[in-house]
């Protein structure tokens with residue numbers, strides 16, 4: 001804890017730098033390098049480009065033989081399409097295409113700081129074992145960890161710890177939703193929408209028919225199901241029958257078996273939509289992940305340690321928040 005306090009400025013700077021870069025999934029080159037640099041400075045051995053992903057890495061430090069191997073996950077990817085300047089009210093940065101909305105700049109940096117602090121504690125206390133930090137790209141869609149698991153990178157680990165920035169300092173045994181996603185791509189026949197509409201087959205019709213069927217399906221799936229979509233390509237001009245259209249789906253449920261079942265029904269709506277609109281459809285699975293499988297014993301240990309550290313204290317909202325000028329108000333909010 002002393003090490004973390006003494007180096008708060010250093011790690012604050014690292015987090016701020018990653019926040020400024022705001023690199024999206026699988027393209028987190030600078031962010032990944034900066035975190036690797038901290039770990040290598042602290043004597044960790046780094047293996048980079050693991051699981052065939054240029055921005056994934058494993059950093060390890062060990063003492064003695066026969067001790068436990070403890071993994072810590074670090075995420076550092078940003079969210080596309082969202083930016084925000086450093087103040088508490090909505091203030092988008094015009095030139096930025098991505099941003100750290102949920103705080104993966106803190107996630108990556110905090111995990112690296114924890115790994116280094118633990119390594120120092122191990123050295124001082126004579127604790128044997130291995131501390132291993134996993135640099136895991138593309139959490140915001142893309143599921144980088146799945147490929148790392150598939151490559152066996154976690155096979156010899158006793159336990160893996162992760163965390164996420166939040167508004168309180170606590171650990172609970174909450175799970176998450178299993179999730180499977182896919183992009184459904186419809187192809188049709190282009191034609192002039194006024195001059196020769198009968199010659200066209202609209203790929204967008206395929207997408208709309210599919211979405212309609214999925215929306216009807218919502219009544220007939222288990223309560224906890226979540227299905228969301230965005231149309232990522234819907235044509236370019238109203239007077240051109242679109243010959244290509246794409247819709248991107250997520251299917252979620254607490255139980256992975258249910259996710260697979262519901263996902264297959266979503267695929268059937270795509271096939272039905274293609275048949276009915278005389279278009280063709282194919283789909284690409286983008287990712288599939290289990291829900292988090294919590295460990296109650298570890299949750300209790302971590303929670304009691306987090307309680308010792310303390311956390312954020314909230315005070316009643318000040319009237320000054322309601323004033324329109326953010327920069328003028330900020331100094332008052334920070335009092």
Ligand SMILES: [Zn+2]
Nearest residue numbers: 102103104164
């Ligand atoms: Zn997040």
